[in-house]
Amino acid sequence: MKTDEKLGGQGKATTWRFGPFGGRFVPETTMNALIELEQGFREALADREFMNNWRERLEEYSGRPTPLTFTERLTDYAGGARIYLKREDLNHTGAHKINNALGQALLAKRMGKKKLIAETGAGQHGVATATVAALLGLDCEIYMGEEDVKRQQLNVFRMELLGARVVPVTSGTRTLKDATNEALRQWVAQVDRAYYLIGSSVGPHPYPLLVKTFQRVIGDETRAQLLAAEGRLPDDVVACVGGGSNAIGMFTAFVEDETVRLHGVEAAGKGVDTSFHAASLSKGRPGVLHGMYSYFLQDQHGQVTPAHSISAGLDYPGVGPEHAFLKETGRVRYTYATDEEALDAVGLLCRTEGILPALESAHAVAEAVKIARKRSKNEIVVICLSGRGDKDVETISSAGRRSGE
Amino acid sequence: MNRLTEAFQRKEEVLIPFISCGDPSLDVTRELIHCLAEEGVLAIELGVPFSDPIADGPVIQAASERALENGVTLVDALEMGKKVREDGVEVPLILFTYANPVFQYGLAALVRDAVAAGFDGIIVPDLPFEESEELRQYGQKAGLAVIPLVAPTSRQRIADIVASAQGFVYCVSSLGTTGMRHGFSGEVDEFLQTVRSLSPVPIAIGFGISESKHVAHFRKRTDGVVVGSALVKRIGELQSSLVSENSRKRALSEVKAFVRQLKTE
Numbered sequence: 001m002k003t004d005e006k007l008g009g010q011g012k013a014t015t016w017r018f019g020p021f022g023g024r025f026v027p028e029t030t031m032n033a034l035i036e037l038e039q040g041f042r043e044a045l046a047d048r049e050f051m052n053n054w055r056e057r058l059e060e061y062s063g064r065p066t067p068l069t070f071t072e073r074l075t076d077y078a079g080g081a082r083i084y085l086k087r088e089d090l091n092h093t094g095a096h097k098i099n100n101a102l103g104q105a106l107l108a109k110r111m112g113k114k115k116l117i118a119e120t121g122a123g124q125h126g127v128a129t130a131t132v133a134a135l136l137g138l139d140c141e142i143y144m145g146e147e148d149v150k151r152q153q154l155n156v157f158r159m160e161l162l163g164a165r166v167v168p169v170t171s172g173t174r175t176l177k178d179a180t181n182e183a184l185r186q187w188v189a190q191v192d193r194a195y196y197l198i199g200s201s202v203g204p205h206p207y208p209l210l211v212k213t214f215q216r217v218i219g220d221e222t223r224a225q226l227l228a229a230e231g232r233l234p235d236d237v238v239a240c241v242g243g244g245s246n247a248i249g250m251f252t253a254f255v256e257d258e259t260v261r262l263h264g265v266e267a268a269g270k271g272v273d274t275s276f277h278a279a280s281l282s283k284g285r286p287g288v289l290h291g292m293y294s295y296f297l298q299d300q301h302g303q304v305t306p307a308h309s310i311s312a313g314l315d316y317p318g319v320g321p322e323h324a325f326l327k328e329t330g331r332v333r334y335t336y337a338t339d340e341e342a343l344d345a346v347g348l349l350c351r352t353e354g355i356l357p358a359l360e361s362a363h364a365v366a367e368a369v370k371i372a373r374k375r376s377k378n379e380i381v382v383i384c385l386s387g388r389g390d391k392d393v394e395t396i397s398s399a400g401r402r403s404g405e
Numbered sequence: 406m407n408r409l410t411e412a413f414q415r416k417e418e419v420l421i422p423f424i425s426c427g428d429p430s431l432d433v434t435r436e437l438i439h440c441l442a443e444e445g446v447l448a449i450e451l452g453v454p455f456s457d458p459i460a461d462g463p464v465i466q467a468a469s470e471r472a473l474e475n476g477v478t479l480v481d482a483l484e485m486g487k488k489v490r491e492d493g494v495e496v497p498l499i500l501f502t503y504a505n506p507v508f509q510y511g512l513a514a515l516v517r518d519a520v521a522a523g524f525d526g527i528i529v530p531d532l533p534f535e536e537s538e539e540l541r542q543y544g545q546k547a548g549l550a551v552i553p554l555v556a557p558t559s560r561q562r563i564a565d566i567v568a569s570a571q572g573f574v575y576c577v578s579s580l581g582t583t584g585m586r587h588g589f590s591g592e593v594d595e596f597l598q599t600v601r602s603l604s605p606v607p608i609a610i611g612f613g614i615s616e617s618k619h620v621a622h623f624r625k626r627t628d629g630v631v632v633g634s635a636l637v638k639r640i641g642e643l644q645s646s647l648v649s650e651n652s653r654k655r656a657l658s659e660v661k662a663f664v665r666q667l668k669t670e
Contacts, residue, residue: 016535025504025531027460028566029580032558171466172456181459189581191558288504288531289457301478302509303456 016205017293018325024204026291030184033191038206040111045213050110054103058217061135062092062102068225068382073352074369081235081375083368085355085385086222088246095358095387096218096246097128101197103214105132108195115139115194119183121148121176122312123155124391125199130164140164141194143183145175148312155391173306176316180290200243201320204291208248208320215249222382223253230380238263238368239384240360241334242278242314244323246386255331264323265367267309268336278307280319281327281334294321310339310395311359313387337366343401345369346389358387359395407548409497409525409572412447413607419624420668421609423450423501423633425468426485427477429644433653437640438489440657441496444664447609447629448497450528453482455503460530462584464634468641479506479515483522490523499526499552499572507532507540516543526550526572534566544571556580557596567604573629574604578612584634586613589622597626621670632667639663 016023024034044050058064066087075083088096108116116133119142120126126142133140142159146168149156156166167186172178180203187196201211219237226234237254239247241264254260269277277283284295289304297305297317307317326332337345342359345366349357357365361384368383375381389396412418422441426434434451441449454472458465479502486498500519507515507529519527527549532540534553544551550572555563558580567574578593579586593610600608610623611631623630639660640647646656 023536024533025536026533027530028533028554028559029460029556029577031533031535031562032556032560171463172470177457181457184459185462185582191580285509287508290459291531293508296505298505298509300509301480302506303473303478304505305456 018322019328021292021294021321021324022205022208023293024291025288025293026184026204029188030204033188034204034206040107041206041210044107044110050106054106057102057106058099062098063090064217065221065225066090068222068229070229071353074349075372077348077352078369078372080377081372081379081381082377083372084226084234084380084382086218086250086382088218088384088386089355089357089361089388093128093131094390095124095128096215096249097125097199098131099217099249100199100211100214100245101125101128101132104195104197104210105136105138108138108197109136111195113138113193113195115141116197117141117143117183117187117194118197118199119143119176119179120199121179121315122391123148123152123159124313124387126159126164126166127155127162129197130159130162133164134162141186142166143169143179143186145173145179146170147174148176148179175306177304184290200245201248201322202243202290202292202318208292208322211245212248212252212322215245216252218246218249218384219251219253222250226380226382232380233257233260234382235259235375235379236261236263236371236381237384238265238364238371238381240265240314240363240386241281241319241323242267242316242360243318244320246384248320248322250384251326251332262332263367263371264332264334265363266334266336267311267314267363268338269308269310271338272336275305276308277336278309278314278316279336280317281323282336286324289318292321294324295319310342310399311363311392313358313360314363335367337363341366343396343399346396347401355385356389357385358389359392361386407525407550408495409448409550412497413573413628418445418447419628419630420446420620420664421448421450421629421631422446422636422664423452423631424640425452425454425465425472425637426482427454427472427475428468428637428640429471429648430475431477431481431485433647434485435488436653436657437660438494439492440661441664442494444661446496446664448499448525450499450501450631450633451482451485453479453500453502453506455506458503460582462582462634464585464638464641465583468637479510483518486519486522486524497525498523499528500524501528501530504529504532512540513543516540516547516549520547520549524549526552528552528554528575530554534562534569541569541571555600557592563600564603567600570604570606573607573609574600575631576600576608576610576627578610578614583612585615585638589613589619594626617667617669620667636663
């Protein structure tokens with residue numbers, strides 16, 4: 001480690017941070033593990049064979065590049081801009097999560113680790129991690145809040161089927177936030193052989209950078225595909241934001257293009273004026289959790305408060321530090337959609353395009369339709385359809401939704 | 406010179422007990438501080454409960470949750486310092502709090518109010534050296550020791566960390582979280598020697614120290630020994646007798662006996 005990197009924090013803008021956000025707010029026992037991870041990551045980035053191997057696996061195992069689909073009937077329905085979908089739902093395991101899981105698992109292997117540790121909320125990231133662990137022959141331990149274990153029995157079974165051990169977490173709110181705490185704790189205790197595979201663009205440095213590196217393929221592909229199809233860049237790009245990995249993966253390719261408007265959609269749950277939402281950027285305050293300085297839902301004393309969203313993947317009381325930075329610079333507009341709006345958007349996309357989106361992605365669909373309506377017919381809106389909704393059918397059905405309403 | 410530096414110089418005591426503020430109640434915490442001070446300790450760490458105690462094992466997590474259920478906050482912990490100082494307690498007090506409550510309170514305001522409340526030091530377990538410069542500057546000016554942690558894995562960073570240490574250096578015995586352990590690897594002694602040779606201030610050890618034989622072993626190699634989970638677990642077992650006025654006295658004497666036993670070689 002060079003001295004400038006070693007002493008990099010200290011509140012100044014360095015590679016540790018996005019503006020004031022990010023950093024490495026972890027116990028001293030975790031610091032060396034992060035330093036080694038950063039070193040391993042930099043070496044892997046410079047290793048052409050490593051990056052090629054990752055790209056090949058994405059193509060041959062996950063089915064990349066995913067298509068960019070023009071939506072004829074959704075465009076007609078909105079009556080404005082032409083709407084495209086970036087089809088991350090067509091990835092192996094059904095969402096963009098695999099891009100990052102594959103990249104980090106290959107990194108773990110390159111670093112000589114024998115075991116993957118991960119946190120999961122509803123189980124999607126757990127399934128992606130268990131999948132790549134099986135693929136690469138690594139042990140796998142998934143930390144999952146006890147409440148989530150009860151609610152998501154099928155995903156627990158799926159992870160176990162893939163050979164992972166699912167460990168219920170009984171501390172705090174017994175959900176994703178606490179599963180993340182426990183995964184970080186357990187990683188430190190067995191750091192010699194274990195690799196912590198974080199699932200979103202959150203956590204201490206270098207995790208947000210790592211996840212961005214493995215997710216930016218979404219935006220890079222989209223940019224090239226749209227240029228090929230339309231000969232121009234989009235006017236608006238919309239993605240949902242929980243921790244923010246699909247959004248950062250999509251936005252990164254367009255951040256320098258000043259004409260492209262970027263929109264991040266958080267979960268408003270039952271409404272941002274109730275206490276049942278997950279809109280950290282809109283309603284939270286800056287603070288520290290899970291090793292990063294970012295926006296969090298918290299009370300006046302700095303205790304983190306539970307989030308709520310019908311979509312488990314957005315049900316997180318914080319957000320990745322780069323999103324906090326993009327909010328403060330104004331480069332990305334952050335807004336929100338409620339549970340109801342997301343459910344409506346699920347039905348809409350099913351009926352107009354024959355595509356069942358994940359509840360997470362439906363938040364982006366809801367906002368994109370609003371935007372497209374206000375735009376002219378020669379403008380282009382791209383939605384990051386981060387995942388498919390097969391996993392959500394039970395939730396959608398118990399919310400009382402039928403196809404065709 | 407503050408109470409903490411003086412206490413290390415007297416070399417009378419080595420034990421630094423940790424208790425969670427508000428577990429099982431604020432009244433009991435006040436009495437526990439009295440009884441620890443009477444029993445004779447080097448300093449007391451007073452833990453502020455936090456929703457996400459990432460450095461702590463299950464015992465202190467549970468204590469933190471009990472205190473949170475009692476609605477205990479950083480403000481209550483400061484108030485506790487003020488009260489026991491008014492009661493005449495002279496033992497050095499160390500505020501143990503995670504970073505987020507500190508940021509929400511404001512660094513400058515917290516350092517000022519902690520000193521006013523009679524605290525001598527502060528430990529923020531998720532504010533490593535690279536993130537703590539601002540707090541260290543405020544602490545230095547106000548006379549609140551910002552106590553750093555070092556771990557066996559801190560390696561080449563140890564020199565930088567201890568060079569700026571205030572009060573004492575808190576050496577973490579082993580990887581993982583706080584919590585009771587049966588034994589320690591021989592490498593710990595070597596690690597302590599390294600820290601001692603580099604540190605301009607006294608050193609203490611913590612994480613997993615739960616038996617009198619651990620205390621006896623480490624008192625020869627350090628200036629202070631932190632006992633957290635073992636004591637917090639005992640307090641947890643006694644919580645109903647501690648809360649009830651009728652049985653509190655007896656329960657407090659059991660806590661005292663536990664501390665005394667830890668100190669016997």
